[in-house]
Amino acid sequence: MKIYLAKADAAGKSVALDDMILTKALPTTAGSKMLDGYMSLFDATVVEKLEQAGYSVAGKLNVGEFGFDVTGETSYFGAVKNADGAYVSASAAALDEGEIAAVVTLDVNGAPRRSAAQSGKVFIKPTYGTVSRYGTVPVACSGETVGVMANTSDSVKAVLTAIAGYDCKDGTMHPQSKIDASLRDAKPQKIAFLTGFDTDEAVSAKLSAFKTACESAGVETAQVDGSIFKLASSAWNILMCAELCNNVSRYDGIKYGYRSKEYTTIDELYTNSRTEAFGDELKAAILYGSDVLSTKNYMPVYDKALRVRRVLVEAFGELFAQYDAVVMPACSRLVYGDADVAPYACYEENVYTAPASISGLPAVVCAGVQIVGKAFTDGMLLELAKIAEEGK
Amino acid sequence: MKYETVIGLEVHIELATESKIFCSCSAKFGGEQNDHVCPACCGMPGMLPIVNKHVVDLGMTAGMMLNCHINRTTTFDKKSYYYPDLPCSYQTTQLFAPVAVNGLVDIETSQGKKQIRIKQIHMEEDAGKLVHDDWSDTSLVDFNRTSVPLIEIVSQPDLHSAEEVIAYLERLRSLLRFARVSDCRMEQGSMRCDVNLSVRPEGSNVLGVRTEMKNMNSLSAIERAIEYETARHIDAIENGTEELVQETRRWDDLKGKSFSMRTKENAGDYRYFPDPNIMPVVIDDEWFDSIKATLPELPEVKKARYMGELGLNEYDAQQLCDSRALCDCFEQAYAVCGNAKEAANYLISDCMNMLNKAGLTADQLTLSGAGLGKLIKLVTEGTVSRPNAKKILAALFEQDVDPETYAKDNGYIVSNDTDLLKTVVKAVVASDPKTVADYKAGKEKVLMALFGRCMKELKGNCDPQTLREVLIEEVMKA
Numbered sequence A: 001m002k003i004y005l006a007k008a009d010a011a012g013k014s015v016a017l018d019d020m021i022l023t024k025a026l027p028t029t030a031g032s033k034m035l036d037g038y039m040s041l042f043d044a045t046v047v048e049k050l051e052q053a054g055y056s057v058a059g060k061l062n063v064g065e066f067g068f069d070v071t072g073e074t075s076y077f078g079a080v081k082n083a084d085g086a087y088v089s090a091s092a093a094a095l096d097e098g099e100i101a102a103v104v105t106l107d108v109n110g111a112p113r114r115s116a117a118q119s120g121k122v123f124i125k126p127t128y129g130t131v132s133r134y135g136t137v138p139v140a141c142s143g144e145t146v147g148v149m150a151n152t153s154d155s156v157k158a159v160l161t162a163i164a165g166y167d168c169k170d171g172t173m174h175p176q177s178k179i180d181a182s183l184r185d186a187k188p189q190k191i192a193f194l195t196g197f198d199t200d201e202a203v204s205a206k207l208s209a210f211k212t213a214c215e216s217a218g219v220e221t222a223q224v225d226g227s228i229f230k231l232a233s234s235a236w237n238i239l240m241c242a243e244l245c246n247n248v249s250r251y252d253g254i255k256y257g258y259r260s261k262e263y264t265t266i267d268e269l270y271t272n273s274r275t276e277a278f279g280d281e282l283k284a285a286i287l288y289g290s291d292v293l294s295t296k297n298y299m300p301v302y303d304k305a306l307r308v309r310r311v312l313v314e315a316f317g318e319l320f321a322q323y324d325a326v327v328m329p330a331c332s333r334l335v336y337g338d339a340d341v342a343p344y345a346c347y348e349e350n351v352y353t354a355p356a357s358i359s360g361l362p363a364v365v366c367a368g369v370q371i372v373g374k375a376f377t378d379g380m381l382l383e384l385a386k387i388a389e390e391g392k
Numbered sequence B: 001m002k003y004e005t006v007i008g009l010e011v012h013i014e015l016a017t018e019s020k021i022f023c024s025c026s027a028k029f030g031g032e033q034n035d036h037v038c039p040a041c042c043g044m045p046g047m048l049p050i051v052n053k054h055v056v057d058l059g060m061t062a063g064m065m066l067n068c069h070i071n072r073t074t075t076f077d078k079k080s081y082y083y084p085d086l087p088c089s090y091q092t093t094q095l096f097a098p099v100a101v102n103g104l105v106d107i108e109t110s111q112g113k114k115q116i117r118i119k120q121i122h123m124e125e126d127a128g129k130l131v132h133d134d135w136s137d138t139s140l141v142d143f144n145r146t147s148v149p150l151i152e153i154v155s156q157p158d159l160h161s162a163e164e165v166i167a168y169l170e171r172l173r174s175l176l177r178f179a180r181v182s183d184c185r186m187e188q189g190s191m192r193c194d195v196n197l198s199v200r201p202e203g204s205n206v207l208g209v210r211t212e213m214k215n216m217n218s219l220s221a222i223e224r225a226i227e228y229e230t231a232r233h234i235d236a237i238e239n240g241t242e243e244l245v246q247e248t249r250r251w252d253d254l255k256g257k258s259f260s261m262r263t264k265e266n267a268g269d270y271r272y273f274p275d276p277n278i279m280p281v282v283i284d285d286e287w288f289d290s291i292k293a294t295l296p297e298l299p300e301v302k303k304a305r306y307m308g309e310l311g312l313n314e315y316d317a318q319q320l321c322d323s324r325a326l327c328d329c330f331e332q333a334y335a336v337c338g339n340a341k342e343a344a345n346y347l348i349s350d351c352m353n354m355l356n357k358a359g360l361t362a363d364q365l366t367l368s369g370a371g372l373g374k375l376i377k378l379v380t381e382g383t384v385s386r387p388n389a390k391k392i393l394a395a396l397f398e399q400d401v402d403p404e405t406y407a408k409d410n411g412y413i414v415s416n417d418t419d420l421l422k423t424v425v426k427a428v429v430a431s432d433p434k435t436v437a438d439y440k441a442g443k444e445k446v447l448m449a450l451f452g453r454c455m456k457e458l459k460g461n462c463d464p465q466t467l468r469e470v471l472i473e474e475v476m477k478a
């Protein structure tokens, strides 16, 4: 594990960033040997916004290589484990230390949601296009979102309010009026619990407890078959790996980053630099992404995944015509051992997180469960998190 | 057997924008190496592309000039390949919904008039340049050109000879320069042309094996390349000298030959997909109409009008219509002075001379048309003499001065003072009795010497006709 430390702030306005967010003052590695020691020439928009709101950046936190693994286990700098030997994310571990108010982290493939569910933190992956991605290491641009993890929903809300906002440097942003609306508080009336997702008993218990808390707070609940959303995982795996393959192709050893010492031709420079600096999980994702975009596979695979994305967005739309939000697990189990972070595990464990990733919908994790809402209802989802906190 | 050559062209044109396609770096040609770069066009992580609206304006303009259908929703895609001059290892281009499709271009050759179909026009970013450093014996990369906006104009395989290709390229160049889409300078690389060529027996409707040729830097090189490649194909078909394969070939103009670069089997899979960071560009009616309104009158329409309505001869009209800048200046000058012939003369002779001396092309003319019109008025009204008008024009060429004020400040106003005129003429006549005697003896030509000296004394500020009359009068009196 590698943590770059800057300054700690006693006033409770220190935040940490995961290592996918570019900073001028500290290195940004994306958990990869390829970018070990890489210094960005500019700060991410979220860093500027945090500073404008009076927050200081206390340091950078470890992530899995390019942020798409289960919980940080593929980092070049090593995985983080707790005292019991379970895998945890650096973000959750840093929040447990108690020095920082929140962690601002890029949700590429659900890792922060899984981590928040397992460690009892609150996390929001806000509506796509409400927080600028300018200055984040790009991986799966069509779905990844900068989010906030903290110990309480109030802290999440405060930091999200600081970083959300229109940014002309990100062409996928929504207008400010919509972003303002998304942060507004609203009282949820009726929510649906999705069935069809298998989990262990610990996760089921969390879902039941949350249901009870909601009902006692006067929120109507229902059960709805959510099996269709299990399609999201394979479609998202295709889209994510395709975009990842393309995005990491810029790391070629020519301009910056790691360059092999062993080469005589340009092709050897590329091949050897990438072979030596990329981890196995990343290489597999590159190969898969390259294959789904090949001329042969584009229509039957990649384009089909795009169509699945549209179908799922419509399916969510139908649910949100009746319910204010849907509740589902964020992960299969609350403790990850070695077997749970085996190679390729992230492509299956993301069955819980891919629906919100692929659709760009806001998702809040609290009390070990995940709540997915209609676009621009981030404020309302955090109200549900509050109900869970008060019901404890 | 007789053969038919079938040619389709891919023409890349650098757009005349101030800044690059996705960042605010300068898109100007030249500059110190890696001067026009930022983290975005160097391929650093974290930068997101923001489409330069002017690029879409010019893409639409080109589409309209070539009679294309404009796609009202146009999208950008990524094309992946590894090369050191491509910093992101992908090029942002358009595959699925290019800005313009299905156009038509009129050309004229010795065989008559013809229309060439345009398949599509797409917008994309240029790559950088590799520069070999002899000192370290390595290749270095210059990213100045990276992300400079381009359009690629893809024709249907409707061309059948080098002559048609040249006529088509000249037509494209004329139309796109006229619409200020690009300066289209092949020698600077702002217009580049790849030639897709195949050969088949005349009358056959089956296409032969197609090769793509790159690296022709002038129209004449394109002509030579087409002739060479056609001969190579025919030779291969007739004599079996080699097996033709679908491939990309590099033209070497010095050797006068094309060389294989890569065959189809070795061509990479570009793995195109829609760029998720660029939202579809939606062209609404207001935007569409505003571009439509800026389209210039076509050069041949202008030429006919100049000859018909304004009474210019064909040579002058053609000279003006070779350049949009000359036309604009001419029309502004005409609006002020109402004298088309004078305006055309000053532009075609005097202004072109000054441009040539300054090493500029006609399109780089910045002369104020209104200023020229005012100057012509001063000349035709007899307020300024023709020789002095040239001096004022030279000043006007350098900066936008008011011709009348400039003439007054520099003493270029024709004097109506006949007393002064007579005094000067008398003094000149008195100073040179020999020339006067020669004139009287019948050598009429020598009068010009006396005329010139008077003109010089008067600083050119007199009506030449009056001077001539007074001079003859005084000489005869002497």
Ligand SMILES: [Zn+2]
Residues within 6 Å of the ligand: B020, B023, B024, B025, B036, B037, B038, B039, B040, B041, B042
């Ligand atoms: Zn730039």
